[in-house]
Amino acid sequence: MKQDVGFMRMTRSPAPAVLGPLLHKPTLMRVLDILGPGRAAEFLGQFHADLDSAHQTLRATAASPEARQRAAHGLIGLAGTVGASDLGDAARRLHAALQSGDDPGPKDLADEVASLTACLMDEVDAWRERSGR
């Protein structure tokens, strides 16, 4: 799994083998335009760290349902920020399932959300490398 210099190293979930791009580049560009060059780098670093934090929570076997629900809740907003609607939809389904006490049903769903989160981190890394940000 590719690791990026400058970000926290991590053990990631295996990414799904076949997947279209999650990152919607026009949406990301719009966000970076709003932030301006000064804050764009700060945002990208923090965005990656927030994704990683949620990813680790979803992967942690000891994580409580409440912690997973908070992670899913956070991912809905994070995914939407860069137009990653597939991740946002999956996180929303997981959040709803955990909220309604649907247990242990969300295990597959939590794995799917974690995998999509890992993919998005990879895409952000790759995009940063290409764009030199």
Add this chain to the structure above:
Amino acid sequence: MARKVRTMSTSPATRPARATTILLIEDTASLQIIYRAILERAGHTVHVAETAADGLALFRDVEFDLVVLDLILPDRDGIDLMQEMLGVRPDTRIIVITANGSINKAVEAMRAGATEFLVKPFDDIRFLDAVRHALAPGPTRGPRLRAAPAQDNAVPSLPTQTTEATSGTFIGSSDAMDRIQSKIASVATSMATVFITGESGTGKELCALAVHAGSNRAAGPFIALNCGAIPQDLLESEVFGHVKGSFTGAIADKPGAAAAADGGTLFLDEICEMAPALQTKLLRFLQTSTVQPVGATKPRKVNVRIVCATNRDPLDAVRRGLFREDLYYRLFVVPIHMPPLRERSGDVLEIAKAALAHFAAEEGRAFRAMEPEVAELFLRLPWPGNVRQLLNVIRNIVVLNDGPLVTMDMLPDDLVPPAGKWAGPTSVAGPRPRDLTLGRLVGKTLAEIEREVIEATLASCGGSVPKAARVLDLAPSTLYRKMEGWGGAQKNLA
């Protein structure tokens, strides 16, 4: 513990007529960075806190014009915090933001005193619109019903105004829009059910709001529910509510959208996506005007006007067995078809000009007009995303450039497809990924047919498993398992 608080100054170039001081309480750091930047670009002074405790301490120290509050905080429930803030300063205007966009949560927040309710994710336009609305003169509390553009907001939300060029009304003097306006005026005052059809981005929700606003129940609530965006197993509870203890996780009574719309209008968007079982219950609701929350023993009478919408052909959904015929005839009382922008002749320029003026004022740009070449191109383009696409294009131009004239080189690269690709109006049906006639499939095993269908669907979804899974009504994990079983087949799609 040291407070995690940051304050940034405003840019004089973008300072609003009256600078405001805003407290932003959001625990996700990257979202905090974005929200803060959006507010500061609009000229507001922003103080940021990551926890409820820090936010409350700041709130006690500084008199804020507005609080933007995330409902899910690490140390305390957001509604609880909001109530304490309102206890300290009852006139405070508070925008509640959350990724949990259920009607129940929205109603709870508004009843607790929120001025606005925003569902994540939201873009800068919607965010600043909510801020402006919250800061506008008027009562500080209670539901200022506004509307979430149906667009990307995949969760139900309290309705907010979606406008053609953010003016609150339809813009355009084409014959098609004249007919729509007349029809809305005629039907608004009746109780008849309105069924709105039209492509995405044509303004179906705006039409529904106009019907509500013109009715004698305009003072009542307008509740919008996106039937296609709510997990099917939650939809019944969202529409009809539930009582405490009726199922695992039902920790409190919940009114449901139908009860929340009592005395007003219930807008059911993407109605054709509703599951068959719920269609039966909706039909019963329409016949009896009563709602029976999940787990309740007695039905309750409500007075609700139904407006529904779809971007599909509803009769085709009936023919294909996706939509109940009796429900179709119950709902399809007064149809209103929102025309695509390409059929609204000169409206595209009227909308573009209004949007240009609005966004230029908002962004502090000097745009005044468009070059004739740009106007001619706008008239020729098919606008498959309709008004929503046009507004996005104008917004893009204004943000990335400065005026006074919009020139050809300012247009987004992807606006004009290669020559010959859009000679005529675009089909909304989309290309067929592969020839899947029945005759060709005869003689193949069921497993082979299944694989062929899955591969074709994946190809049509650009290789996205989650999207293909949605089309096939499968869990993505199921799709992954099937693909693993095929071995090397995935390589062909990567």
